[in-house]
Amino acid sequence: MSFTLTLKARLFDRKSNESLMLRYAQSGDRVLLTKLYDTCGHDLFHFVLTLSDPTLAKDICQKTWLKVIEKKHLYQPTGQFKAWLFTLARNQLIDEFRRIKPNISNTEQLLDLAPEIELNLENQGVSALFDHALMSLAFEQREAFCLQQEGFSLQDIASITHCPIETVKSRLRYAKDNIRKVLNNHCGEQYD
Amino acid sequence: MTKQEPQSDDALEQCFVERKRQHPAPASIKRYVLSKQQDNQSTAYIFRRIGYVSVAASTLLLMSLLLLQHSNQDATQINYQIVQIHTLNIEPERLSDSINNRYAAHYKNYLEQKKTYAAHHKSRAVLHFVDAGWQLKNCDNEVLQLSNELIMALSNIQQIDSQIISGDAVEITFDQTGIILGIMRSGNPLHC
Numbered sequence: 001m002s003f004t005l006t007l008k009a010r011l012f013d014r015k016s017n018e019s020l021m022l023r024y025a026q027s028g029d030r031v032l033l034t035k036l037y038d039t040c041g042h043d044l045f046h047f048v049l050t051l052s053d054p055t056l057a058k059d060i061c062q063k064t065w066l067k068v069i070e071k072k073h074l075y076q077p078t079g080q081f082k083a084w085l086f087t088l089a090r091n092q093l094i095d096e097f098r099r100i101k102p103n104i105s106n107t108e109q110l111l112d113l114a115p116e117i118e119l120n121l122e123n124q125g126v127s128a129l130f131d132h133a134l135m136s137l138a139f140e141q142r143e144a145f146c147l148q149q150e151g152f153s154l155q156d157i158a159s160i161t162h163c164p165i166e167t168v169k170s171r172l173r174y175a176k177d178n179i180r181k182v183l184n185n186h187c188g189e190q191y192d
Numbered sequence: 193m194t195k196q197e198p199q200s201d202d203a204l205e206q207c208f209v210e211r212k213r214q215h216p217a218p219a220s221i222k223r224y225v226l227s228k229q230q231d232n233q234s235t236a237y238i239f240r241r242i243g244y245v246s247v248a249a250s251t252l253l254l255m256s257l258l259l260l261q262h263s264n265q266d267a268t269q270i271n272y273q274i275v276q277i278h279t280l281n282i283e284p285e286r287l288s289d290s291i292n293n294r295y296a297a298h299y300k301n302y303l304e305q306k307k308t309y310a311a312h313h314k315s316r317a318v319l320h321f322v323d324a325g326w327q328l329k330n331c332d333n334e335v336l337q338l339s340n341e342l343i344m345a346l347s348n349i350q351q352i353d354s355q356i357i358s359g360d361a362v363e364i365t366f367d368q369t370g371i372i373l374g375i376m377r378s379g380n381p382l383h384c
Binding site: 028030033034037041042043044045046049058061062065066069070126127130131134146149176179180183 | 214
């Protein structure tokens with residue numbers, strides 16, 4: 001029984017992102033990178049897309065994966081690979097925002113950079129409403145909400161966004177409240 | 193948090209998953225990343241080959257230098273033998289030294305001989321002619337009888353003034369052994 005569990009654990013460990021990344025850092029094997037991309041590529045793109053626009057998201061994702069290729073030897077197996085990947089992407093995105101608007105000193109000023117969505121909220125489905133509600137959030141709330149939905153813990157989110165856990169909690173609470181408000185206004189009370 | 197919040201969170205999660213499904217990552221990102229990985233792998237392969245070639249070339253160079261140094265050491269040994277042969281040729285050098293020594297000895301002799309003839313000191317006296325011959329009388333009333341042979345010898349080497357007459361004050365030149373080397377008339381009269 002214990003042998004089976006150990007074997008399962010080993011097999012599972014070999015297929016984890018961290019294990020794949022470690023092996024990729026050692027070998028540079030294309031197959032391992034492909035597996036990593038298949039596991040995290042879609043999530044990363046959606047995260048960056050939620051914080052920017054499709055063109056910029058594509059550009060940032062490409063740059064982030066290039067960094068993974070070039071800086072693979074810098075990967076530390078102490079944390080999640082996905083958290084490292086998202087941190088790289090977020091840093092790239094913030095750098096890009098600063099390049100576009102050099103006077104931005106913190107992420108709170110990024111609200112006006114979010115793509116403006118003009119929706120006719122009447123006769124829209126829940127998905128469109130959710131999309132509208134999400135994109136109406138402040139950058140930091142949107143960011144925290146997305147990261148939580150991606151499965152990151154509060155500690156991970158705090159680490160990725162470089163802020164205290166209490167701040168993350170606060171942002172998440174405001175984010176969810178704001179989304180619920182929009183959804184409840186149009187769909188009734190089911191999101192309370 | 194209310195009891196309904198977990199359900200609400202689930203609903204938000206479903207909305208988020210649905211949104212992710214509607215925004216898949218473009219396939220071009222994966223193609224781009226994998227092509228870059230291929231380039232990176234090729235570059236890494238080339239650099240690795242360059243590294244191997246560099247190591248081989250360095251080893252070869254080191255070996256060449258060692259061999260060259262070894263051959264130089266052999267050459268030094270031959271030179272050392274030449275030096276030994278050169279020590280056989282020290283004979284002319286010794287002859288030269290001997291000639292120098294002989295020259296120095298001769299020169300010393302010459303100086304000594306010259307010193308012999310050099311005046312050691314001078315004394316003043318008054319010349320008197322008496323029956324016995326020439327006499328020199330100094331202020332100490334010491335009388336020096338000059339032999340005819342001495343006068344002849346001094347005349348031969350022109351070290352006696354032929355114009356002196358009895359009563360003239362003269363300067364007598366002696367060598368270090370007290371031998372009279374010359375008698376010359378003094379311009380000043382002798383005052384005792």
